[in-house]
Amino acid sequence: MRFKNMCKGRLLTSDRIGLLVTLILLALGLATSNTRADNPATRVVALGGSVTEIVFALGEDHRLVARDTTSSFPEAALELPDVGYIRALSPEGVLSARPDLIISEEGAGPPDALDLLKSAQVPFVEMPQARTAEQIAQKIEAVGAALGVPGKAATLATEVSAELQATAADIAASDQPRPRVLFLLSTQGGRLMASGTDTAADAIIRLAGGDNAISTFEGYKSVTAEAIATAAPDVILMMDRAGDHASSDAELFEMPALRTTPAAQDKAVVRMDGLLLLGFGPRTAHAVRTLHSALDAAG
Structure with a gap:
């Protein structure tokens, strides 16, 4: 009765929402991490288009159970449940996929939602920002580490880095003016x-x-x-x-x-x-x- 009176006629505070989320997680049996090497994550939520692309490129897409709205490539990603736009996430929407691992690009939000997700006792791994060939390789390796497939990630990072280096060399050698x-x-x-x-x-x-x-x-x-x-x-x-x-x-x-x-x-x-x-x-x-x-x- 007291709980009903607390909720009735006014909005829940962040603390109360956090308590509710925790209770939901306990009910779903998600409070214990299962991302150990002997028990890798099998229900992964990817937040961010590049993260989802990397998971597919690593051949680990069979472990994905949901993705965010920006994850539109490859086409097969669109068949996954959409938990919302990466910068306007709902903790309930993400957690409804019952993930045992959340991998996110940097910049997910809003901050309150991100705080709740990070406190939900589901491993939350945030990828480093990438704008150079070296940083892209690091992001690939970070996703691979989170998934427990560092060997695959090292191979993909090497391939992607080589492609970028060749592309940069070709552009540098061209006589096209810089617009x-x-x-x-x-x-x-x-x-x-x-x-x-x-x-x-x-x-x-x-x-x-x-x-x-x-x-x-x-x-x-x-x-x-x-x-x-x-x-x-x-x-x-x-x-x-x-x-x-x-x-x-x-x-x-x-x-x-x-x-x-x-x-x-x-x-x-x-x-x-x-x-x-x-x-x-x-x-x-x-x-x-x-x-x-x-x-x-x-x-």
């Missing part, structure tokens, strides 16, 4: 959200032989028409996406902030799958080559 590339994360409502430095977009542009048109700030921020005019991008780079954040090429270059740019004059826009472009996983060498060719064609 100034403006990455737009969103154009919703005519408000342009662009990439500055220290982002995945900035890293992939440089790997593909371009220069980020904006270097005056870090991260993703709204930019003014004056800032874009100063940036004078030769090419606009966007994720190929639908919904409120999408815009056609004609709509894009009719925006006042972009209308006078070199990119608008040449109608130079490149759209790529977001996970391929920004995932920094096993397919990154392919992403770099694809972007490099697209920038060449658009310039």
